[in-house]
């Protein structure tokens with residue numbers, strides 16, 4: 003089985019401005035690196051989504067506003083995070099379209115996707131349309147149990163909101179805790195509602211959370227609950243802004259830890275859709291997503307030289323990492339109290 007890689011030069015048009023941290027060139031650099039290392043398994047040219055697709059996650063009024071450029075400020079645009087930009091509607095259609103295309107393959111990666119903050123009626127956190135929600139809604143026409151794992155440094159609030167009462171989607175987000183970072187949500191007490199109670203799981207972490215803490219939490223929480231839920235496939239938001247060199251978050255993941263998480267994801271499900279997400283260090287992003295794609299397609303690239311340096315660098319913060327370790331312990335305890343009724347962790 004081939005692992006599809008969806009790409010188009012049209013991704014470059016999602017350009018929020020010269021001083022904005024979300025630079026589309028990080029996608030081009032990733033694509034170039036994947037080609038350079040001869041990893042491209044199955045190339046798929048990205049196509050735009052339709053307006054009907056958008057309506058799976060967004061209101062008619064919101065779609066119309068983005069399309070026509072009218073009344074945008076009502077919908078969260080015109081801010082530093084979400085400026086109005088040229089080709090906003092058209093370029094967003096390509097991001098969403100590529101995520102939808104992933105649904106056609108056994109394994110697929112859309113590095114432009116993972117825009118997990120966009121809400122039904124609101125642009126948020128650099129995100130215009132929520133491709134994660136649209137993709138999962140599409141998948142739900144065919145599947146009954148979908149696992150969503152979000153390792154972006156920021157809480158996946160838009161995705162959580164869309165499936166908060168839906169028991170068919172097990173939503174799991176590991177992120178820097180809301181009291182330290184945007185969007186402020188993602189507490190352990192947010193576990194879903196109604197029929198969906200117990201299928202939203204949040205793992206807030208403290209600044210300086212490092213590889214071993216991440217892996218410990220992943221193994222003690224994410225793996226057992228996913229194994230118990232038995233998803234037919236997993237959708238993962240693979241943001242790399244938890245990396246210690248990222249300018250927007252305060253977490254201390256290295257490429258080594260990122261790799262370990264990906265290897266565990268790989269074992270969780272044969273059917274796997276990877277989406278991009280955050281990541282604002284222009285050197286780190288292409289490496290991380292090249293590594294991710296190489297693991298998805300079972301032809302892993304060796305970046306150990308790079309991460310050995312990173313791990314040595316991160317060790318210098320050992321006392322701060324200790325605080326993050328105790329924070330994670332208390333997250334584990336409160337999460338266990340919240341979800342032990344639904345999962346045996």
Ligand SMILES: [Zn+2]
Pocket residue numbers: 154155156241243279280281
């Ligand atoms: Zn993020």
